Amino acid sequence: MLKSILFVRGGPQQGAPADIGLLALRLLTGSFLMWETQDNILSAERMAEFVGFVGHHGFILPEIMAPLSVYAQFICGALILAGALTRAASLVMVFNFVVALAMVHWGGDFRNWWPALVLVFIPLHFALAGPGRWSVDHWLARRETKAQA
Template identity: 60%
Template sequence: MTLNLDRYSHLSDATLMLLRVVTGAFLVHGTWDNVTSSERMQEFVVFLTQNGFAWPQLMAPLSVYAQSACGGLLVLGLLTRWAGLVVAFNFVVAVVMVHWQQDFRGWWPALVLVLLGLHFAAQGGGRYALDAVLARRRPGSRS
């Protein structure tokens, strides 16, 4: 009997895909009301104003549409590294501007999204991503 669980390493591409899809779906779900409702977007503008953001009328839709688009890209595994960087940047800003004064529990959701974004930027989409399909079609390219 082995305790190192190496026999499960073949699942890493599947678990990366699941992590990507769930994270992307979370981002789309979390922004969809702002995308589809001008009232909800205005509430987000007010939230950003209350938290000291510069140009909240610009930053609110920029953040919302970036999160929603990157969520969709993560679900598809398309431009995964770039989407990861954008997600990481967006949530670093959230940590610094909104969660900085909170305790660790307050930081946790945004901090996890920073780390997930960095992971996707470093790892890419994996075998079960459109990035991998496109890379196979281009000789000599990496996903």
């Protein structure tokens, strides 16, 4: 069975194994984005620190850009976690972390790039592959298909 899951022409079999992987990756990624930003949302002091960090790295209007990034990460994290509007939320995160790579991590080594790079490619995967069977998006699509039938 493992051979049939791993070595099917065109990639892994669709169904439970792939959906379990997508679910696990969505839960991990969405939770991380929410956990990583909740302190900035709950604490004006932490948000002020992040505004200073954003300003230090040359962003225009750091008083707007910092909260915009924080709230985008938190909201998109919740959407990714639930598998709701997954492709759109994922594209927002791709953009957010490409900007972070360009503005913050550009001069660093690969180890410095890694966290932001992962947060580009995991959401890119969700944007391309979708959220999988165990998601709000899938449930809504099935409901719509049944309603049209």
